[in-house]
Amino acid sequence: MNHEAKQDPLFEEVKNMVLETRMPSISLAQRTFRINYSRAAKMLEALEGDIVTVMDERGCRRMLTGETNEYL
Secondary structure, three states, X not given: OOHHHHOOOOHHHHHHHXXXXXXXXXXXXXXXXXXXXXXHHHHHHHOEOOOEOOOOOOOOOOEOOOXXXXXX
């Protein structure tokens, strides 16, 4: 778990965005908060186990409870 990412000033906003949209997407976090890939990826990784699954073989994360919005 990335504790540094949880200290990021945008972490709670990214977490809330994932909970509201049910789309644990690095690119969505990048576009929404105008941040770089590395920063967005670290925050999504920090959510693993709490609200999202570990990235699967296709490079996707899913919500741990309920449905994940499909956005393909």
